[in-house]
Amino acid sequence: MAALSADSPAVARILSAIRDVPRGSVAGYGHIARRAGLPGRARMVARLLAGNDDPTLPWHRILRSDGSIAFPPGSKGHREQARRLREEGVKVVKGRVRMPRGEDDLDAALWGPGQGG
DNA sequence: TTCCTGACAGGTG
């Protein structure tokens, strides 16, 4: 069972937002939270992923606001996420990914390919 | 109920 109440609609929105991120693209915790209708609840997204047990969830596409991997460098999670991202064609440099910045209102543009993937 | 911790975000130097 999940650490958070899966019955909660908010959780469903978050999961949906995460699944909405296309392959080869990435998104920030805050972006997911905002898209889920929970502005300022970026940490809630993190908690959700931390207790997530669904392997089909594209958790590796979720990065920090600055585009860096949230896991500590060298950790299993860090390497795994970096590996998955590269597998999707995402360029990972020093545990960091070039995040699309600028218009946050137009998430549509944000959802588009950033590194050309 | 109070204190501490965490897959965070934003601003300053």
Add this chain to the structure above:
DNA sequence: CCACCTGCCAGGA
């Protein structure tokens, strides 16, 4: 661009 500090939300002891 990188390092450091402050603010915020939610959960667990």
